[in-house]
Amino acid sequence: xxxxxxxxxxxxxxxxxxxxxxxxxxxxxCNDCHRPLCEQCRDEHLKSPKTKIHExxxxxxxxxxLPVQECELHPTRNVEIVCRECKTQLCSKCSTMKEHKxxxxxxxxxxxxxKYALWQGEFAKIQKYFLPTSQNLKTDIEEDAKHIKKTMExxxxxxxxxxxxxxxxxxxxTSENIEHTHIxxxxxLETLKSQETIHENYIAYLGNMSDEFQKILLTINKKLxxxxxxxxxxxxxxxxxxxxxFTAGQFNKEDVAKLLGKSHVPDTELxxxxxxxxxxxxxxxPFPDRQSNxxxxxxxxxxxxxxxxxVTKVKEYRVRSVGSVxxxxxxxxxxxxxxxxxxxxxxxxxxxxxxxxxxxSNGPKGYHTVTQDGNLVCADTxxxxxxxxxxxxxxxxxxxxxxxxxxxxxxxxINGDMLMGMSKYEAKVTRYNKAGKEIQNIQMDNKGHKLxxxxxxxxxNINGDICVSxxxxxxxxxxxxxxxxxxxxxxxxxxFCPYGICTDVLGHxxxxxxxxxTVYLLDQDGGFLSVLLSPQQIKCSPRGVCVDDENNLYVGxxxxxxxxxxxxxx
Numbered sequence: 001x002x003x004x005x006x007x008x009x010x011x012x013x014x015x016x017x018x019x020x021x022x023x024x025x026x027x028x029x030c031n032d033c034h035r036p037l038c039e040q041c042r043d044e045h046l047k048s049p050k051t052k053i054h055e056x057x058x059x060x061x062x063x064x065x066l067p068v069q070e071c072e073l074h075p076t077r078n079v080e081i082v083c084r085e086c087k088t089q090l091c092s093k094c095s096t097m098k099e100h101k102x103x104x105x106x107x108x109x110x111x112x113x114x115k116y117a118l119w120q121g122e123f124a125k126i127q128k129y130f131l132p133t134s135q136n137l138k139t140d141i142e143e144d145a146k147h148i149k150k151t152m153e154x155x156x157x158x159x160x161x162x163x164x165x166x167x168x169x170x171x172x173x174t175s176e177n178i179e180h181t182h183i184x185x186x187x188x189l190e191t192l193k194s195q196e197t198i199h200e201n202y203i204a205y206l207g208n209m210s211d212e213f214q215k216i217l218l219t220i221n222k223k224l225x226x227x228x229x230x231x232x233x234x235x236x237x238x239x240x241x242x243x244x245x246f247t248a249g250q251f252n253k254e255d256v257a258k259l260l261g262k263s264h265v266p267d268t269e270l271x272x273x274x275x276x277x278x279x280x281x282x283x284x285x286p287f288p289d290r291q292s293n294x295x296x297x298x299x300x301x302x303x304x305x306x307x308x309x310x311v312t313k314v315k316e317y318r319v320r321s322v323g324s325v326x327x328x329x330x331x332x333x334x335x336x337x338x339x340x341x342x343x344x345x346x347x348x349x350x351x352x353x354x355x356x357x358x359x360x361s362n363g364p365k366g367y368h369t370v371t372q373d374g375n376l377v378c379a380d381t382x383x384x385x386x387x388x389x390x391x392x393x394x395x396x397x398x399x400x401x402x403x404x405x406x407x408x409x410x411x412x413x414i415n416g417d418m419l420m421g422m423s424k425y426e427a428k429v430t431r432y433n434k435a436g437k438e439i440q441n442i443q444m445d446n447k448g449h450k451l452x453x454x455x456x457x458x459x460x461n462i463n464g465d466i467c468v469s470x471x472x473x474x475x476x477x478x479x480x481x482x483x484x485x486x487x488x489x490x491x492x493x494x495x496f497c498p499y500g501i502c503t504d505v506l507g508h509x510x511x512x513x514x515x516x517x518t519v520y521l522l523d524q525d526g527g528f529l530s531v532l533l534s535p536q537q538i539k540c541s542p543r544g545v546c547v548d549d550e551n552n553l554y555v556g557x558x559x560x561x562x563x564x565x566x567x568x569x570x
Contacts, residue, residue, distance in 0.1 A: 015059060017041055029062035031055040036062075063113040067333055067374060067391040081105045116332075119549065123372075126462075127414070133276055134463075140273065155263045162260055184244060195238040202236055305506060305551065305569045307521075311532060314552055314565040317352035325556025325563055327366045327457070327500060328544035331391075332374040336563065338544065338556060339368060345378060352563070356393060366408035366457035366469075366500065366544075372416060379406035379420070386420070386436075399436045404428075408458040408468075421455030421468055429455060429466060429479075442466070445485040451477055461503045461524060469498040469511060476501065476511055478526060487526040491515075500545040500556070504569065510553065512542040519545065519555065521568075532568060 017026040018035030026036025030045060032054040037045060045051045069079045071091035079089045084104045095105055209232055319325060322340040329337040331347075335355065339345045345368060347356040358378070368378040376389040377398065386399040386406060404422040411418055417439075418432040429452065431440035445451055453472025460466055464481030474496050476489040490496050491513060499512040507524035510532060519533040519542055533542065533555065544556035553566045 027059055028056055029059045031057060031063045034063075034065040063109065064116045066109040066112045080108050082108050082111065123413075131414075137273055137275070152263070159261065159263075166256075166259060181244070188241065188244070191239075192241060198236050198238060202233075205233065307506075307529075308568050308570040311537070312567045314567050316562060316564045319346055319348055319352055319556075319561045319563055320354050321346045321357050322561050324543065324558050325561060326543045326558070327368065328546045328554050328556045328563065329368055329370045329376070330546055330548040330554060331370045331376070332372075332549070334548055334550070336554065337368055337370065337376055338561075338563065340561070341558075347376075358389075366410070366421075366459075367406070369409050369411045369418075371411040372413065377409055377411055377418065379409050381405045381407065386418070399432060401430075404430075407454070407456050410458045410460055412460050414460065414462075414464060419458055419460060419466055421452070421458045423454060426450060427452035427455055427472075429458065429468060429483075440483060442479055442483040451479065451485060457499065457501045459502050461509065462505065462507045463524060465524070467501055467503065467509055469501040471497070474498070476509065476522070476526070478509075489522060489526045489528075492520070492528060499543045502546045504547045504553075505551060506569070510545055510547070512545055512555075514541055514543070514558070517541050519553075533566070538564070 015026040015036050016022075017024045017038040018033075019037065019041040022038060022041055024038035024040065026038055028037045028039065028042045029035070030037055030042075030051070033045075033051070036059055037056065042056055045054065045056060066080065069089070071077045071079050071094060074091050074093050077091035077093055079091055081092065081095060082089050082105065083095075083100055084106060086100065086103065089108060090100070090105070094100065095103075209230070212230065319336065319338045322338055322344050323342065324340045325338045326341050327339045331337065334350055336348050336350075337345065338348065343359060345358040346354055348354055367381070368376060370376055371388075374391050377386060378389065379386050384401045384403070384405060385397055386401065386409065388396045388398045390396070399418070401420070401422060404424050406420050406422050408421040409418060410420075416434045418434075418436075420430050420432070422428055422430060426443065427450070428441055428443040430438060430442075433439050443451060452468060453470050455468040455477075456471045457469035458466065461478075465486060466479050466481070466483075468477045470477050473488070474490060476498050478486045478488070480486055489509075489511075491498075493516060495515045497514040499514050501509065501511045503509055508529070509522040509524070509526070511520050511522065512518075513520060517535040517538060517540075518531050519538070521529045521532040523529055532553075538555065538557070540560060540562070541558040542555050543558045544554075546554050548554065551567075551569045553568055555564050555566065556562075557564075
């Protein structure tokens with residue numbers, strides 16, 4: 001019975017034993033044969049005279065097989081050793097040549113296994129320490145923000161209550177003052193009323209006196225000559241009234257402010273948030289010798305990278321069999337996959353020598369990516385199929401996208417998920433897990449607006465953000481790992497036409513602009529940092545960009561098949 005395909009194996013619940021006609025759980029692994037073994041086949045393997053000295057380990061501790069590479073001098077043999085003195089990769093036959101007489105050699109597979117373990121260790125640190133710790137700090141910040149909002153709302157409520165209390169006191173005092181005016185008015189009016197009564201009585205008295213005098217004057221009586229003259233009483237005295245006056249209070253805004261409380265931030269020294277120290281991260285990977293442990297220690301104590309003050313050209317070479325480089329991906333060995341605007345896809349070594357050529361139906365878009373295992377994933381727009389190409393050039397159909405046309409694809413360095421930009425009568429980004437199961441669709445923002453027009457390049461940042469270079473939107477559209485829109489970057493000028501896009505270990509976003517013929521460097525939140533590569537440095541229109549494991553930036557061009565490698569981090 002034939003072996004199950006890669007796609008079938010990915011869909012199973014356990015790894016199948018690599019022995020022919022055996023379908024048991026392959027929980028062990030032969031590092032010499034490079035195949036999984038079940039417990040029974042392991043025992044038989046160790047009993048066989050041919051294989052009893054083979055190294056068999058648990059599968060999770062297996063060595064990763066050295067990718068097949070033909071020897072340039074002996075095409076029938078594969079490169080498997082490296083000369084310490086010449087620092088060149090050789091086949092076993094090369095080691096017998098006189099040029100290498102007396103030289104020391106190292107097993108290339110051991111070196112590859114050590115380096116793979118080191119990189120997996122770095123990846124494990126990200127997954128088990130840096131990412132969780134950062135997420136915890138982010139959660140702490142979010143909790144602090146909630147607490148501040150709650151506290152400030154409580155302060156505002158207290159301020160309003162205090163102001164209401166002051167208003168009530170003002171109303172109470174005002175009511176008392178007004179009541180006092182009524183009492184004062186009543187007393188003054190009563191005084192005036194009594195004075196008015198006095199003068200009314202006096203006026204009545206004068207009337208009586210006037211009548212008496214008139215009677216006497218009209219009567220001819222001799223007694224008048226001898227009677228006593230009547231005396232008129234004087235006008236009674238009364239006091240003048242004092243008109244009440246109002247004296248305004250003397251106060252201003254500052255006086256009122258002094259009566260009321262106010263919020264403030266205590267003047268205390270800010271303390272750094274506590275970061276949990278990193279403990280040893282288990283990778284479940286063997287480190288074959290002392291040298292690898294030293295390398296691991298160096299890797300752990302390696303200082304943080306930062307932007308260099310200048311960009312340095314490392315090398316430049318031409319990619320044969322393509323007319324341009326619209327998209328680029330680098331595999332785990334530093335070899336390049338490059339595609340042009342006609343759908344030709346080429347695999348080259350670090351000198352530009354062609355290793356493999358594929359004709360695809362796609363145009364100048366980000367339709368291929370390299371997985372953590374070194375496989376190439378590429379999309380066929382016409383057939384609406386995603387293929388996986390293994391290092392030994394085995395092609396496997398991975399995903400069928402039905403009515404949707406796959407335009408761009410990216411393999412996540414965080415969890416191995418596959419991110420795809422697709423179009424039909426509209427556009428979307430879809431996430432698939434390692435088994436090819438659709439687990440997420442992103443189309444609209446939280447206001448119901450369409451996020452994408454033509455997502456022709458896609459990548460993922462270290463925080464899980466999905467970054468899309470959108471041709472129709474003329475923008476870099478970024479959503480978080482949950483699909484919520486974070487920001488859109490539309491360039492530094494009125495016109496912006498983004499093409500190739502990638503991110504680096506510091507969370508920077510690097511994007512090509514075909515209008516200004518530059519490569520922009522953005523921070524993780526879409527803030528413009530610099531023009532990383534100017535038109536004078538690039539000379540031709542930049543299209544495809546990617547960053548390798550050594551933090552080198554690869555830039556492909558529209559008008560020729562030249563790839564330039566730059567160093568911008570140190």
